[in-house]
Amino acid sequence: MPTSPETLKEARRLRDLFAAKGAQVIKADVLQPADTLLDLYGEDIRARAYLTSDPLRGEMVLRPDFTVPVVQMHMQTHADPARYTYAGKVFRKQETDETRANEYVQVGYEVFDGQNPAAADAEVFAAIAEGLAGLPVRAATGDIGVLMAAVRGLRTTDARKAALLRHIWRPVRFRALMKRFGSGKVTPAREALLAADDPFAQAGPDIGLRSRNEVADRIAALRADAAADPIAAEEIALIDAILGLRETAPNVLSALRDIAVDMPAIGDAVAGMDARLDAMADKGVDVGSLEFEGSYGRTSLEYYDGFVFGFYAKDRPEQPPVATGGRYDALTAHLGQGRAVPAVGGVIRPDLALGLR
Amino acid sequence: MLKLGVPSKGRLMEKTFDWFGARGIGLRKSGSDREYAGAVDGIDGVELVLLSAGEIPRELAAGNIHLGVTGSDLVREKLANWDMRVAELAPMGFGGADLIIAVPQAWVDVTTLDDLDAAAAAFRRTHGFRLRIATKYHRLVRDFLRDQGVADYQLVDSQGATEGTVKNETAEAIADITSTGETLRANGLKILDDGLIHASQATLFRGRRHNWTDAQRAKLKALQMVLGV
DSSP states (O other), rough: OOOOHHHHHHHHHHHHHHTTTTTTEEOOOOOSSHHHHHHHHHTTTHSOOEEEEEEEEEEEOSSSSSSSHHHHHHHHHHHHSEEEEEEEEEEESSSOOOTTEEEEEEEEEEEEEOOOOHHHHHHHHHHHHTTTTTTSSSEEEEEEHHHEEEEEESSOHHHHHHHHHHHTHHHHHHHHHHHHOOOOOOOHHHHHHOOOOOOOTTTTOOSSSSSSHHHHHHHHHHHHHHHHHHOHHHHHHHHHHHHHOOEEHHHHHHHHHHHHHHHHHGHHHHHHHHHHHHHHHHHHOOOOGGEEETTTTTTOOOOOOOOEEEEEETOOOTTTSSSEEEEEEEHHHHHTTTOOEEEEEEOOOHHHHHHTT | OOEEEESSHHHHHHHHHHHHHTTTOOOEEEETOOOOEEEEEESSEEEEEEEEETTTTHHHHHHHEEEEEEEHHHHHHHHHTTHEEEEEEOOOOOOOOOEEEEETTTTTTTTSSSHHHHHHHHHHHHHSSEEEEEEHHHHHHHOOOOOTTTOOOOEEEEEEOOGTTTTSSSSEEEEESSSSSHHHTTTTTEEEEEEEEEEEEEEEEEOOOOTHHHHHHHHHHHHHHHOOO
């Protein structure tokens, strides 16, 4: 559907608002190389974005967001700190709800600043909130960094921590792994395999690229895992407690401080959250009534690894969020080939914002 | 007139004719054996349309046919939101086949999706690309693996002889239809314990009725009475 003149006008207003905060106005190609996104998201991106092929350039994608091209652009400039804004269409397949738009305008504000992450988080949140000022929206927030710190702090093997961190964004598998690592049990068939003198006695023909050495390596890893102590029930309960948090931000902060007594590893992340709430209050955000959910941002936004937020229409729970954002430090490390720049950003959908006026 | 789409050849067509015949409705090819024209006995106002089983989901969703017989796997694979676009009238009890995930028997460390996911992570680290799963059922497999939280895989398209892709080193695992598992075993593959994606069988579907005439709605009711579905 063509973008309405009102939406374009609102998009310009928001972009000008962000530019007035010192953000450089940038543009990005509509057609992007698909390899970076495929590398980041795997098959899931095919269900969410329009992929097509170019005879010379290979697989291309209609940009599903601006974040990746903005990060790539920034990593070539070496500017620090830097602020960017953009307004343009993004394209998303809608496989389940045909009433949802599959192309719409996003206006974004992205901050690359490693000096003070708490202040940068607050700056982006406040800028987005200012863009939506006067609209009937509520904000939801979370912090993936707290959960990641909790996993890193578990008293268990590095292999288990790595497996859990890999699935932070896939709650089903994360839960299954927690259960298995906490049970200390293996199935009888698995036990027999690990005890076997020659695990390959019953193996079929060696076919395919995954070699016998790779299978043997995994059996060694499984033996090591079977010999490790199960993750303590108290520690699993602490992770569950973090995931179950759903309260105003100050109440969550005090609950997290209690949890940090038993799990000192989350201390830095909790202090970071405290600093962020102070910085948000300084920016005029009403933190006392701000909602915080321990598991917010774990689905669908795979590159966020710290502060996450979304703004939702109060009376239209079925609508997609009017604005979303978060911190994506790991993405910059991934795309920067070793060079990481702490980054946080957010986007507003002007069409949805206008619908609420 | 109510158009009934039926697979145009092979056992699926014969079994469909038998199924309707046992319920008092005669379906047959008219004219020569090579022609795709059909005739219906035992009820008026129903037209037989013979077409490829793979095209029946699309034609049903488009409203070009009103009823159709095809595999329940094909409807789920080819139609996004299939249950909002067509409705199941009756499972027909034949054409049974399971869409499953299979890996080499030599992978003695992999018997579940949990193992597959762990193997995929290690495979990607070692080989520098995601573990490849060959299939023609992209939507069903992707949705299944996403729901199950399996990562670090990629789907590669295989429209036939999928069981051979592992031996040919164009894939590490497969997701395909099997009825007895014989071909899998012959190709050195085994099914994951929790690798059943969908148990498929031939099914009678109807399309969305929003633009049907009253006569067509009445005809469907009459047909359902005769068929007892």
